[in-house]
Amino acid sequence: MTSVEVSVEERVLVTGATGGVGQLVVGDLLKKNFKVRILTRNSAKAQKMFDDRVEIAVGDICDPNTLPAAVQNVTYIICATGTTAFPSQRWEFDPAPSLIEWVQLFLDPKYSQAKAKNSPAKVDAQGVSNLVAAAPSDLKRFVFVSSCGIQRKDKFPFSILNAFGVLDAKQKGEEAIISSGLSxxxxxxxxxxxxxxxxxxxxxxxxxKTEGKFGVVLGTGDTLLGDASRIDVATACVESIQNNHCERKVFDLINQGQRPSVIDWDTLFSSL
Ligand SMILES: NC(=O)c1ccc[n+]([C@@H]2O[C@H](COP(=O)([O-])OP(=O)(O)OC[C@H]3O[C@@H](n4cnc5c(N)ncnc54)[C@H](OP(=O)(O)O)[C@@H]3O)[C@@H](O)[C@H]2O)c1
Structure with missing residues (x-):
């Protein structure tokens, strides 16, 4: 079987489930009758979002001690965690910076990385490595939402995007996954x-928004440039977990061209 078509009784752990892509991933998985567990730092927020339709594991990917319980008996992991590319409240500075300090944080990437509890280096590099280390050895697939530009960090617009190290951090996360031996x-x-x-x-x-008008384009080698619908990224995550064509594959995803009436994910994946 190359794609997810029927109801299954396998458990998927989603990290970043309260985020934009993550919420859509959870919705898609529930539609396909997967058992869904989410890792969240805020169970009240998750409970409000998903009622009792998911299992909730309280944890933080930056804290390895919170991960063993979350990964117990999971067949797949979809990791859609992330933080902002530039310093923001989501980097979790403690104490909260004054206006002057914000200026200093923006002027000095090394200083802001050192001060933040939840910077890209912490979440996308160290956090993803922690999750990989905790993953069961018989995991069937680890799906990671990374970013275009990792192989073009010195080229515009990615040189700007990477000013505070988000692409460096995503790359470290990717490397931890690829070298782990996991699928x-x-x-x-x-x-x-x-x-x-x-x-x-x-x-x-x-x-x-795409208004449902644009097709899905996949590419390899980090050459694509453009916008990507969170809806299609989430569907790609869910469609890929049981698809053999995507195993051990790294691919870019953008929306471009006219959208066909149905997106044929298996054909798209088979071109990788
Ligand atoms: N924005 C873009 O244009 C862009 C482009 C390419 C790739 N991406 C990547 O696409 C993915 C999805 O983006 P998005 O905008 O949908 O994400 P988002 O809304 O910012 O969601 C991020 C999620 O990560 C969770 N999170 C943050 N730090 C965590 C930690 N230490 N431990 C556990 N969970 C943590 C957040 O949980 P809380 O609710 O607790 O905060 C939230 O659920 C991200 O990986 C992002 O880097 C984004």
Whole structure:
């Protein structure tokens, strides 16, 4: 079997489930009758979002002690955690910076990385490595939402995006997964559009959407440039977990061209 078609009784752990892509991943998995467990730092927020439709494991990918309970009896992991590319409240500075300190944080990437509890280096590099280390050895697939630009960090616009190290951190996360020996699929989306609008960027300000008009384009070798619908990224995560074509594959995903009436994920994946 190459794609998910029938109801299954396998458990999927979703990290970053309260985020934009993560919420959609959970919805897609529930539609396909997977058992879903989520790892969250905030169980009240998760309970409000998902009622009792998911199992909730309280934890933080930056704290390895919280991970063993979350990964127990899981067949697949979909990791959609992330933080902002530039310093923001989501980097969790303690104590909260004054206005002057914010200026200093923006002027000095090394200083802001050192001060933050939840920077890309902590979440996307160390946190992902922690999750990989905790994953069961018989895991059937580890799906990671990474980012376009990892192999083009010195080229515009990725040189700007990486000013505070988000692409360096995603790359370290990817390397931890690839060298782990686990079965994996790494998805590198372009700039995210479509709701839930959870990022702090121009696309969120403009509520940018595909309006269901654009096709899905996959590529390898980090050559694509463009926007990617959170809806399609989430579907790609869920469709890939049981698809053999995506095993040990790293691919870019953007939306481009006219959308066909049905997206044939198996054909898209078979081209990788
Ligand atoms: N924005 C873009 O244009 C863009 C482009 C390419 C790739 N990406 C990547 O795409 C993915 C999804 O993006 P998104 O905008 O949908 O994400 P998002 O809304 O920012 O969600 C991030 C999720 O990560 C969780 N999280 C953060 N730190 C954590 C920690 N230490 N331990 C456990 N969970 C933690 C958050 O939980 P809380 O609810 O507790 O905060 C939230 O559920 C991210 O990996 C992002 O880096 C984004």
């Amino acid at each position: 994996y699929t790494i998805i590198r989306p372009g700039r995210l559009i479509d709701g839930p609008y959870t990022s702090y960027d121009l696309n969120t300000l403009l509520l940018a």
